[in-house]
Amino acid sequence: MSAHRTVATARRVLAQLRHDPRTIALLLVVPAMLMTLLAWILDDANWQRYAPGLLGIFPMLVMFLVTSVATLRERTSGTLERLLSMPMSKADFVFGYALAFGLLAIVQAIIVGGLCFVALGLTMRGPTSLVLMVAVLDGLLGTALGLFVSAFAQTEFQAVQFMPVALLPQFLLCGLIVPTDDLPSVLRFLSALLPLTYAFDAMQKLAQNEVVSSGFWVDVAILVAMALALLTAGTATLRRRTR
Amino acid sequence: MNDHAVQLTNVVVNRNGILALDDVSVGIGFGRITGLLGPSGSGKSTLMRAIVGVQIVASGSVTVLGLPAGAPELRSRVGYVTQAPSVYRDLTVRENLSYFRNILGTRNADVDRVLEAVDLTSVQSQMVKTLSGGQEGRVSLATALLGKPELLILDEPTVGLDPVLRRDLWALFHTLADSGITILISSHVMDEASRCHDLILMRDGKLLAQGTERELLLQTSTDDIESAFLHLVDGHT
Numbered sequence: 001m002s003a004h005r006t007v008a009t010a011r012r013v014l015a016q017l018r019h020d021p022r023t024i025a026l027l028l029v030v031p032a033m034l035m036t037l038l039a040w041i042l043d044d045a046n047w048q049r050y051a052p053g054l055l056g057i058f059p060m061l062v063m064f065l066v067t068s069v070a071t072l073r074e075r076t077s078g079t080l081e082r083l084l085s086m087p088m089s090k091a092d093f094v095f096g097y098a099l100a101f102g103l104l105a106i107v108q109a110i111i112v113g114g115l116c117f118v119a120l121g122l123t124m125r126g127p128t129s130l131v132l133m134v135a136v137l138d139g140l141l142g143t144a145l146g147l148f149v150s151a152f153a154q155t156e157f158q159a160v161q162f163m164p165v166a167l168l169p170q171f172l173l174c175g176l177i178v179p180t181d182d183l184p185s186v187l188r189f190l191s192a193l194l195p196l197t198y199a200f201d202a203m204q205k206l207a208q209n210e211v212v213s214s215g216f217w218v219d220v221a222i223l224v225a226m227a228l229a230l231l232t233a234g235t236a237t238l239r240r241r242t243r
Numbered sequence: 244m245n246d247h248a249v250q251l252t253n254v255v256v257n258r259n260g261i262l263a264l265d266d267v268s269v270g271i272g273f274g275r276i277t278g279l280l281g282p283s284g285s286g287k288s289t290l291m292r293a294i295v296g297v298q299i300v301a302s303g304s305v306t307v308l309g310l311p312a313g314a315p316e317l318r319s320r321v322g323y324v325t326q327a328p329s330v331y332r333d334l335t336v337r338e339n340l341s342y343f344r345n346i347l348g349t350r351n352a353d354v355d356r357v358l359e360a361v362d363l364t365s366v367q368s369q370m371v372k373t374l375s376g377g378q379e380g381r382v383s384l385a386t387a388l389l390g391k392p393e394l395l396i397l398d399e400p401t402v403g404l405d406p407v408l409r410r411d412l413w414a415l416f417h418t419l420a421d422s423g424i425t426i427l428i429s430s431h432v433m434d435e436a437s438r439c440h441d442l443i444l445m446r447d448g449k450l451l452a453q454g455t456e457r458e459l460l461l462q463t464s465t466d467d468i469e470s471a472f473l474h475l476v477d478g479h480t
Binding site for chain 2: 004005008009011012015016019020077078079081082083084085086087088240241242243
């Protein structure tokens with residue numbers, strides 16, 4: 001793996017995005033719009049209850065979609081094959097994408113978080129910098145999942161259809177709708193295997209406690225481990241040789 | 244076989260239950276332009292993929308510049324242009340080349356050199372998706388010229404180009420070959436045979452014949468490669 005090639009790849013991915021202002025606008029504006037809508041329809045108590053978790057869900061959703069379509073394009077257009085026939089390691093490719101979309105996740109989190117804190121009256125007791133960190137980790141998890149899933153899609157149509165498969169169950173089980181402690185034991189066990197559960201829990205902890213608990217750091221450690229494991233699994237789906 | 248840049252020995256490739264390459268043994272001479280001719284579906288692209296090392300080979304061996312095909316050391320020494328242009332359509336011509344140059348780790352000036360070689364300097368700031376098919380193909384070709392490739396594998400690089408451009412590209416290939424680069428170039432247009440030093444004829448995944456155009460014409464007592472091809476096919480069946 002080389003830092004030089006990873007950075008070059010990240011810059012290339014960002015250059016592609018720069019030529020596509022509509023996608024950037026969708027990435028940044030849609031989550032902000034949805035949060036505004038949510039603040040509007042909920043009373044304050046419910047807004048304070050639901051908003052922190054959603055701050056952790058948007059980055060994963062958006063990055064999943066962008067990554068699965070972008071890497072599928074690399075697979076089908078032959079550019080991935082070309083890159084892998086050059087002195088490029090698979091890790092350069094994967095971490096290049098992770099770096100580019102990680103940066104994008106930061107910008108998204110600043111815009112959406114800023115809107116929620118400044119204009120929509122959301123209060124989180126924990127430090128804002130940690131809210132940003134969890135959002136970025138979440139975005140990376142979305143990137144990793146999208147990369148992994150793109151290996152099983154043959155068309156962009158299919159890649160988009162994988163979104164409900166990979167993300168909706170996580171959304172239902174993460175604790176947002178029913179607290180995980182109240183779930184039937186089988187579902188509680190399942191929810192403990194899913195990354196979004198920890199992202200949601202970490203955001204809840206930041207919302208409720210001024211002092212950062214060790215439980216928060218356990219969540220973060222699990223998120224980091226899951227992101228790395230998924231990125232590694234995603235790397236394994238890239239093939240230099242095919243049939 | 245030290246005089247061969249590429250040597251395939253009894254290569255068999257299975258693609259989706261079909262024998263894409265059926266026991267092919269063939270050598271490609273150093274510094275020569277070898278034309279790989281045959282109808283579409285004859286296994287030309289598969290043979291090229293096997294040489295580049297991206298094709299899983301069922302049996303047989305492929306040696307490239309003295310190393311097994313696909314060896315990591317070969318990745319900066321072999322340039323490969325697929326039939327469909329494999330470049331980023333949502334980047335400009337220059338951005339594409341700059342990125343691949345970065346991956347290869349060559350000098351910045353390399354981009355200007357290859358732009359000039361394929362005559363794309365005037366459109367370098369255009370997005371690839373706004374180019375014509377022929378221009379897009381040349382962006383893909385330019386990418387393969389980056390760095391110092393010793394072997395170029397070009398899959399149908401002249402298809403659909405206007406005759407002037409085709410002539411210019413062939414002149415470029417000969418300049419490259421004169422500088423010592425080995426070139427394997429595929430085509431389903433038999434009349435490109437006369438521009439190559441050596442020929443490999445393929446059909447249905449099998450090697451039909453190999454040699455210079457002259458040798459093949461003499462061997463089959465025909466006047467052009469198309470007739471030679473037909474003669475060989477009839478002889479086989």
